[in-house]
Amino acid sequence: xxxxxKTLREPYTPAVTDADVQAAALQYVRKISGFRAPAAHNxxxxxxxxxxxxxxxxxxxxxxxxxxx
Numbered sequence: 001x002x003x004x005x006k007t008l009r010e011p012y013t014p015a016v017t018d019a020d021v022q023a024a025a026l027q028y029v030r031k032i033s034g035f036r037a038p039a040a041h042n043x044x045x046x047x048x049x050x051x052x053x054x055x056x057x058x059x060x061x062x063x064x065x066x067x068x069x
Contacts, residue, residue: 005024005027005028006020006024008020008021008024008057008061009061009064009066010066011066016061018058021054021057021058021061022050022054024053024054024057025050025051025053025054025057026050028053029046029049029050029053032049033046033049
């Protein structure tokens with residue numbers, strides 16, 4: 001997978017910003033699509049995918065329960 005995507009849950013990242021989530025989503029979509037930047041005719045699909053991945057990521061992080069050892 002993409003090595004530049006970092007773990008965004010505690011305790012690895014104490015405070016996750018929307019910018020962190022957006023950056024991870026963008027890297028994921030770039031990796032999956034094979035495009036660093038989409039052509040104009042694919043821009044809407046690319047941007048929608050980034051938004052969907054960011055939303056799913058935020059939901060996941062908000063819903064995770066991290067138990068102490």
